[in-house]
Amino acid sequence: MPQRIVLIAGATGLVGSHCLKQLLDDPAYAQVISISRRPASESHPKLVQKLVDFDHLSQLAPIAASDAFCTLGTTIAKAGSQEAFRKIDFAYAKAFAELALTCGTQQFALISSIGANARSKNFYLRTKGELEEALTTLRFHSVHIFQPTFLMGARAEQRAGESIGLTLVRVLQFAFIGGFRKYRAIEASTLARAMIAAVGRGEPGRHIYRFDEIQALAKQSALNPQ
Numbered sequence: 001m002p003q004r005i006v007l008i009a010g011a012t013g014l015v016g017s018h019c020l021k022q023l024l025d026d027p028a029y030a031q032v033i034s035i036s037r038r039p040a041s042e043s044h045p046k047l048v049q050k051l052v053d054f055d056h057l058s059q060l061a062p063i064a065a066s067d068a069f070c071t072l073g074t075t076i077a078k079a080g081s082q083e084a085f086r087k088i089d090f091a092y093a094k095a096f097a098e099l100a101l102t103c104g105t106q107q108f109a110l111i112s113s114i115g116a117n118a119r120s121k122n123f124y125l126r127t128k129g130e131l132e133e134a135l136t137t138l139r140f141h142s143v144h145i146f147q148p149t150f151l152m153g154a155r156a157e158q159r160a161g162e163s164i165g166l167t168l169v170r171v172l173q174f175a176f177i178g179g180f181r182k183y184r185a186i187e188a189s190t191l192a193r194a195m196i197a198a199v200g201r202g203e204p205g206r207h208i209y210r211f212d213e214i215q216a217l218a219k220q221s222a223l224n225p226q
Contacts (some may be wrong), residue, residue, distance in 0.1 A: 068187035
């Protein structure tokens with residue numbers, strides 16, 4: 001099977017950094033191209049870093065690639081306003097998806113959010129849902145949408161509100177049973193492993209993954225290493 005080339009946006013973030021490391025270690029990929037505003041700390045012979053201005057992402061020359069991972073994301077508090085948040089989580093992510101399509105990418109993996117809904121009254125969830133809907137208009141062979149709730153892992157920056165919420169989720173983790181299991185927190189490294197496993201399967205169509213599906217994919221990947 002020929003080795004593939006992958007694009008990743010958001011490789012300096014929590015999940016993105018795990019994705020980047022795991023993709024670099026994956027023998028299925030000959031080259032990993034990071035599309036980012038700032039350089040990643042990783043150094044590897046397979047890594048190509050493209051530092052870009054996401055406001056002008058369409059000006060980047062197309063790069064032949066088979067798969068794309070979008071791990072872009074922020075919070076309204078960190079962005080400073082709803083408008084700034086939407087620019088990153090919707091406009092930049094959509095622009096990256098459009099770029100990936102021009103690069104010949106067949107599979108697109110996205111981190112969204114549990115509860116994402118384009119008709120939600122909640123601005124955050126509505127933005128996530130609108131991005132999910134926007135991806136359906138792009139002609140990828142496969143779209144893999146991951147809808148985690150809280151993400152666990154060491155962050156470069158501390159998010160006070162998120163930290164409080166995550167503490168509560170950890171305390172109540174095993175109280176989330178039945179239909180509430182999808183609200184359990186997920187390790188960032190587990191999510192990254194599941195994303196790579198889903199793309200590795202290459203099933204056509206649009207797929208949604210929540211807690212149980214993410215855990216199953218990650219476990220399958222661990223049991224069947226490349």
